[in-house]
Amino acid sequence: MDISVSDAGEFGLISRIRARLRSGESVLLGPGDDAAVVASPDGRTVITTDVLVEDVHFRRDWSSAYQVGRKAAAQNLADIVAMGARPTAIVVGLAAPRDLPLEWADGLVDGLQDECDLMRAGLAGGDVVRSATLSISVTALGDLQGRPPVLRSGAEAGQVVVVAGRLGHAAAGLDLLRAGRREPAALVDAHRMPTVPYAAGLRLAAAGATALIDVSDGLVADLGHIARESGVRIELASDDLPLPPELVEAALALGIDPRSWVAAGGEDHAFAATMSDEAALRAVAMLADLDGPVPFTQVGRVVAGDAGVVFVDEPPPNLAGHDHFAPYS
């Protein structure tokens, strides 16, 4: 029989979780007191929070606990990087049904920890409570290292719109799962657990991004945030959207236009930025220097005009961005 979290009790579960943690370099005081202490050498702390709910953001039969942990950490760390900041630590609230297997909690913590390790961030603390619905709340902190935050409001007419990272893979993976498929694994896994190009995001900021966002709601929706906050018009071209062969293949199998995934699919946590032409050239050079190759595409231009995102050619179908109150399964 599986041992559950309620068999272990609150304090048993907490000590089991603590035994699995590795300390991060920025965590000055980890779990075990009333609160944790995290280094903020810049004197400003960047903070973001996201909640993942079972059957709304993940399904236990589609994703492992480890993958849910990776994803829960990733989407918060990506938000920190989208400010041009270095992630330092996360704290986690786990709301668990009484019968949640202890092994599931173990996998979750391992996933959270492994994703944090990618940025040398630490898991500084958390809370475990009982709930009929399984959910994971993550809050991430980051340090600006003396630089100004890169906001959504800095885009200016005449600049280019670039994307570092993959678009549409997680959305394709979700549609494959909805259609009862588990292949191709690369796309399905992209939904289960994003591969966030953190280092590329930080280099876009360093190259001179005037606005920066991680693509969580979909490219058009997220560029819409930049357009509205900056008071500019962003022009995209369907024909310029990156369409890697694996997306085209999956789209043919499902009878879907793959440009819809690329234009409206979120959760790959690519980084979209606006910058001058010169900055974009710098970004190309800085990204070429990364350990692993990261796709880098100019997808559009910033122009004067009514704030919003428009296509200069025929837009892909189904462009509505992600609404967190919309159905999942």
Added chain:
Amino acid sequence: MDISVSDAGEFGLISRIRARLRSGESVLLGPGDDAAVVASPDGRTVITTDVLVEDVHFRRDWSSAYQVGRKAAAQNLADIVAMGARPTAIVVGLAAPRDLPLEWADGLVDGLQDECDLMRAGLAGGDVVRSATLSISVTALGDLQGRPPVLRSGAEAGQVVVVAGRLGHAAAGLDLLRAGRREPAALVDAHRMPTVPYAAGLRLAAAGATALIDVSDGLVADLGHIARESGVRIELASDDLPLPPELVEAALALGIDPRSWVAAGGEDHAFAATMSDEAALRAVAMLADLDGPVPFTQVGRVVAGDAGVVFVDEPPPNLAGHDHFAPYS
């Protein structure tokens, strides 16, 4: 007909919430970007997180949305103060059923904001998601203002154990609600929405507390944390527990020993500390100087011996502390 959060949609709900917020002095960049930015002048950030779940930590027929908001913020701000730090900001994750009335969300935000105002902390950002179970995740940040954090591990033999604030009121209120009573209001409201003696907690730290904790799990359980982390024995006397007349009266009505509420009831978020006799005298003077009077009691002594909490006289019955996987209603 009530308008629900799903009628408003994710972005409608977010803009409605943002319109109700007042900015805090430490919030350098509030909601609306990928992340918020909070001042951390000390160069270290204190961080804590807590999740409140409907029917586990609150009931909508027992507490108003405003009271749940006050309580959700309070228990996190109390954890920050229990480190000797000044709260600066909170972020909030709201997981809401589709049919949650928009007015409930309004009340929650007003409660969070009003509690933050007590410490001039800001509501810096958050997330709203759909969930079958209503829950509120709060993460609070604090600034140490150049002082070392006051840990649970600093208690030393020869010191006194003191408490600033009320004990047992929230537990009495919960037992009254469970018995179907709504009176006396002062006790029932203590469960719905604690009155946390934040300023007194900070003064205990300034007076020279060697260990400090907010009483959330119950006095004996929380002093147990100090005893174990410090490797000391804490001696309490049932006869020295503060027993205000309103507790005695309610206990008589319910046929309960009121010392059980005082010794084992959590959620009043009084501050318990260990300190030298001289520091305790300083604390008396510093607390006398507060705007409103805060109960201050010496409840025990720190002695050498096996780590733990013991009563030197007959202990009150039912001393088990709060386990978050235990039943609520």
